[in-house]
Amino acid sequence: MSELPTAVDDRLADPSPRPRALNSALEEAVRIVGAERVLLPATDGSATGLLGPNTGLFRSRRVAAVLRPADAEQARRLVALFGREAGSGSLHVISTGRNWGLGSSEPARDDAVVLDLGGLDRIRDLDLEAGWAVVEPGVTQGRLSELLAGTDRMLNVTVSAAGTSILGNLLDRGVGLRGQRTEDLAGLEVALADGDTVRVGWWPGEDRRAPVYPHGLGPSALPLFVQSDLGAVTAAVVRLRPRPEALRLVRLTFRRPGLAPAVTAVRRWVAQGLTRGVPRIYDPAAGRAYGGADDEFLVDLPVDGTAESVRALAGVLVGEARRAGVFTRVSDTDATDPDNPRRAEAALVERAYTGDPDVEDTLFRAKMGVGAEEVDAQAGFLFFLPLLPLTGEAAVRADQLVQDAAAATGTRMSATLHLLGPDLVDCVIALRFARDEDSARRAHRALDLLYSSFTGAGFAPYRLDVDHAHWVDTLAPDAGAVALTRRLKALLDPHQALASGRYS
Incomplete structure (x- = not known):
């Protein structure tokens, strides 16, 4: 096992009041992704401002670390790592961090570990005839749209910047110019706190003959991971709309x-x-x-x-x-x-x-x-x-x-x-x-x-x-429905590996 680089090792050894389980998890995180993909607070103990400024001038939350996995497997291992033991810390998941006006990259609560999935930027698969693409969180609407230029398929784009994440906006129920972006969601790949990766909704098979039908048979788990802290989404099947003549x-x-x-x-x-x-x-x-x-x-x-x-x-x-x-x-x-x-x-x-x-x-x-x-x-x-x-x-x-x-x-x-x-x-x-x-x-x-x-x-x-995450309870039409989602959270993520966010 390789030694930690000195700078990172010094920060982890800093005698700040970091819980033992969190310190242990961060040491293991460095071994999973490499020291160059781990950002820690300065040795003076400062844990605010680690994410940089945000356009809403919301209060900068204390952040224990920022982890930047290079691929979906590293992301899965990190989620499993933080789900292994109570007190290890909680992961606040972002894509490109451009959730402007709502907090940008900021977590809803202090002391989270930010899991930055912007480095997962592959367009894994594309089928123009059937009308879908498999994209990771770091894929931007500008990049996929340029790939589709000149074809008879198009992405349902928003009026935000071209460099914004398709998946991040979709999972927060953003709206494109052709409709609500959740209507474009066909399937999700999700890393769970127990270490499993599940694919919910529709996912392309090897024969590619199955038509896109996100609902499947029986209860659908697909909507559970939209505006959700039940898992970390590492890829999605996004529908591509017919381009009008x-x-x-x-x-x-x-x-x-x-x-x-x-x-x-x-x-x-x-x-x-x-x-x-x-x-x-x-x-x-x-x-x-x-x-x-x-x-x-x-x-x-x-x-x-x-x-x-x-x-x-x-x-x-x-x-x-x-x-x-x-x-x-x-x-x-x-x-x-x-x-x-x-x-x-x-x-x-x-x-x-x-x-x-x-x-x-x-x-x-x-x-x-x-x-x-x-x-x-x-x-x-x-x-x-x-x-x-x-x-x-x-x-x-x-x-x-x-x-x-x-x-x-x-x-x-x-x-x-x-x-x-x-x-x-x-x-x-x-x-x-x-x-x-x-x-x-x-x-x-x-x-x-x-x-x-x-x-x-x-x-x-x-x-x-x-700053208004507490409005979830105020706005819920049925308190029992909110309680149900929290029961699911306790079942799927008992050690709070995924940070409670704006919709918890």
Whole structure:
């Protein structure tokens, strides 16, 4: 057995109040992955800031170590190691760590060991005919999308940076431009605390003849590992969507007094199948980065299919919008009209609906003011993500709640409605602030107000940040269901090898 490198050995030998079992586990972790893949606090005992800054300016948690396995087998061995003995410590699992606005890489609680799976970055398998890919946590949406360029399959991309993890976003129930990303999940490979690796849902066999069907026979374990601390996911089967032969973006604008009738009209078009994917409605603050005016809401309605059907449906939508009498501008040529001053933004949005995540991050930089590599160090940014019913009344109420929180705290906010069908809206509220103590304090106060006011109105969040993990119990429709998941946790992970997170 090789000796530990001196620097790592010195830190492990530091007489800080680290539990014996944890110290023993970290020594073994070094032997599993190598000293170059283990990051420990400084010898002065400092255990905060080990992960670097986070864009939300959430409190930096104490972190016992960061472990960076090189492959799935090393990850499995680490999970088994920490599951072997009580007191060994708990692993907080991240992919690329770009969970911006919700905590970035930060654990929900202090003293976790961070298991960074960003080094697991293989696209293990790809079947364009059947429409799936097997990807590891470090695979980004930009990388897979570039691989699919020119094929008749596409990834359901988000509007975040190209360098974000597909798997990390999917497991936190992120939303792409073609639908909720959990709809793209077919199977998971999971490392359990007892040392086993299990594959749940659908997984490709050697003959590849079995159609993709994630539910299997009997009870399905697949959903158990979404927003979950029951295991460490080391790979997933992700569905690839058919790429439309043609797509056109119909863009509308309206002023704030028209919010209710505009949403009512758009809901009808969604319900009747005139627009597909995830249509979006931006408030004036959110719409600026996408080519909207300062004083108007902006609506993006994607129409796709064959070239002939796109021409016909776009014409129908344009006619419907003009007859509605609420929209100040109606166009289906924003992405192609050379005289349109916002043609570049519209074209990038149109391309995103066809699976192109904008690998140059043009729109992302316009929204954030910095590139993906600088977000955590330079931007001040928080997310609040409630669900709304798709009604004009709910949209007006949500808009007023955002304005109220902004006025009460002096925090800049923007809201985008992602329409997930005729009845459901994913409302993405972004809070932006300067990176100083007073601005951050006001932004976090605004976030607290949003949690209280939106849940009071019946609009509960579907994703939580690291400071609001305790809301799991508050928001649960049935306390017995939460208790059931905790019983499963006690059964599968009795020694707490996987750290309790935002949904525990």
